Amino acid sequence: MKRVERPSPNHDARGAPIDMLVLHYTGMTNARAALSRLTDPAAKVSAHYTIDEDGTIYAHVPEAQRAWHAGVSHWAGATDINARSIGIEIVNPGHEFGYRPFPEDQVAALITLCHSILLRHPIPSWRVLGHSDVAPARKDDPGEYFPWRRLAKAGIGLWPERAVSQLDASALARFGYDPAAPLDKVIIAFQRHFRPNLLNGLWDQECAELLHGLLDKFSRPAL
Numbered sequence: 001m002k003r004v005e006r007p008s009p010n011h012d013a014r015g016a017p018i019d020m021l022v023l024h025y026t027g028m029t030n031a032r033a034a035l036s037r038l039t040d041p042a043a044k045v046s047a048h049y050t051i052d053e054d055g056t057i058y059a060h061v062p063e064a065q066r067a068w069h070a071g072v073s074h075w076a077g078a079t080d081i082n083a084r085s086i087g088i089e090i091v092n093p094g095h096e097f098g099y100r101p102f103p104e105d106q107v108a109a110l111i112t113l114c115h116s117i118l119l120r121h122p123i124p125s126w127r128v129l130g131h132s133d134v135a136p137a138r139k140d141d142p143g144e145y146f147p148w149r150r151l152a153k154a155g156i157g158l159w160p161e162r163a164v165s166q167l168d169a170s171a172l173a174r175f176g177y178d179p180a181a182p183l184d185k186v187i188i189a190f191q192r193h194f195r196p197n198l199l200n201g202l203w204d205q206e207c208a209e210l211l212h213g214l215l216d217k218f219s220r221p222a223l
Contacts, residue, residue, distance in 0.1 A: 001057060001112050008039040008060040010046035010068050016078075018063070018121045020085035021114065022070055024131045025141040026050065027094030034091060044068060047087040049113060055105035057113055063120070073134035074178035075127070081134050086117055090142060101145045114156045125217070126176065128157035129193075136189035137181045144196030160194060160213030171211050 024047065026034035031052045037043045038050060038060055047069040050058040061067040069087030078084060090110060093099060102110075117123070130146065131139040152159035173179040177186045184201040191199050194210050 001109050003057045003059060006035060006039060006058040006060055008046040009041045010044055011061040011065040014066045014083050015080065016084040018084060018086060019123055020081060020127045021117060021123050022081060022085045022087050022129055022131060022134060023142050024069060024087065024089045025092035025094045025143060026089050027096060027141060029093060029097050031091045034089065038089065047089040050089040050091065051106055051109050052091045053103045053106050055109035057109055070134055075129060075134045076176035095140050095143065099143055099145065102147065107147055111151065111154050111156065125158045132189040132192050136185040144192050144199060148193055158214055158217055160210040171215065175211060175214060
């Protein structure tokens with residue numbers, strides 16, 4: 001795993017313990033453009049790491065510092081996601097510039113990096129998330145091609161087991177999604193993460209079964 005130091009000035013002090021990992025795609029035409037933006041003080045955005053398509057990992061912000069990657073966001077009642085998360089940008093043109101599957105070298109490097117982060121920080125599996133999970137009204141990344149199931153099999157994040165359930169969409173707030181966000185956007189974000197083969201924004205029995213399987217995998221205090 002090749003690691004390159006590419007510091008960004010765009011960070012400040014944390015105000016909370018690290019208990020989240022948020023994954024993004026860069027959504028820019030190429031890696032050079034993404035790295036330039038993430039290290040440009042005028043852009044006021046950053047991440048802790050960027051992973052290029054060949055598996056090269058660029059380190060931007062020390063994990064002890066608050067990188068500026070999530071923006072206006074929400075998960076399980078928390079709104080300053082940057083303060084409590086580590087952000088990883090994954091080079092991919094995204095939906096605007098020709099979204100495509102993530103290469104094997106890139107995914108392998110991501111899994112290795114995530115394993116090392118999870119060894120250093122007590123991040124629960126249900127708090128390994130995509131940008132669209134924490135900002136469903138604004139963001140689509142890392143998108144429906146992202147290999148969430150593979151990561152979960154590697155011990156990174158959650159993937160649901162199918163189970164019969166009558167749960168309705170209100171259970172999304174129990175899992176962590178922002179109850180104030182537009183419901184259709186929340187459902188699409190859920191589908192991008194957990195049912196990427198059908199992104200229709202409609203809450204159906206399959207979605208309910210998947211959510212039930214997720215809720216069965218962890219327990220935490222009610223909001």
